Amino acid sequence: MNQKIGVLVNCPINKENRQKLAENFDLHYAEEVPDRDALLAEVGESISIIISDGPRYIDAALMDQMPNLALICLQSVGLDHLDVDAVKERGIKVTNARGTNSASCADHVFALLLSVSRHILANDKSMRENEAYEECPKFHSTTVNGKKIGILGLGSIGCEIAKRATAFDMEVFYHNRNAGLDVVGGEAPEREPLCTMENVVMSPHLAGNTEESWLNRSNLTRQILMEFREGEKLTNQVY
Secondary structure, eight states: OOOOEEEEEOSOOOHHHHHHHHTTEEEEEGGGSSOHHHHHHHHGGGEEEEEEOTTSOBOHHHHHTOTTOOEEEESSSOSTTBOHHHHHHHTOEEEOOTTSSHHHHHHHHHHHHHHHHTTHHHHHHHHHHTTTOTTSOOOOOOOOTTOEEEEEOOSHHHHHHHHHHHHTTOEEEEEOSSOOHHHHOSSOOOOOOGGGSOOOOOOOTTTTOSHHHHHHHHHHHHHHHHHHHTTOOOTTBOO
16 A cells, blocks of 8 residues: 655645545645644655645745645645745746636636715615615715726736636736737737726735635645646646
């Protein structure tokens, strides 16, 4: 019987993924022990994989506690929480979860956009406090249909936002390093500085926190670990 590969779980994972991963891997949960350093002093040499996410920084010191670390599997998109130079020096492979929450984020952007433009929260509050009387204060709103929307960056989320904006008959403007002709039409949009447009700036920090995106990340993580175990090409490999 093959020995199970050691995995340091450095972030929350759902119950189903715990059970399925445990069938093929030896899991050690960093956040369920009082002292992670003590845990790694005991099992660090057996760890080949670390599962982590955005809020938890992975630096050279942490990597050194796992001398046989071969794969960092990120359940997030960016790399700003990872010491990339240290990864390259050690020849560690890195995968991320790009694309798993794009649709959820784009949905949330339009939920916020509609909420702000239609004053949904203010009108809902007024109706509840005044028992929906005809004379209750009403906040005049505007439709998003036919309006301009500026998208800063046409990554996977930006493209999903553009698709939804098109469904609302909005005029899509964007700023991106490359042309997004397949997203916004047959020709590049007229150059109009986004900062001069009447717009809403949104920061949907919890946009990807949906059941669907959690499931997508869980399935992708499990797939990548099995690919590593079988020596196959890794999905979403960054390094």
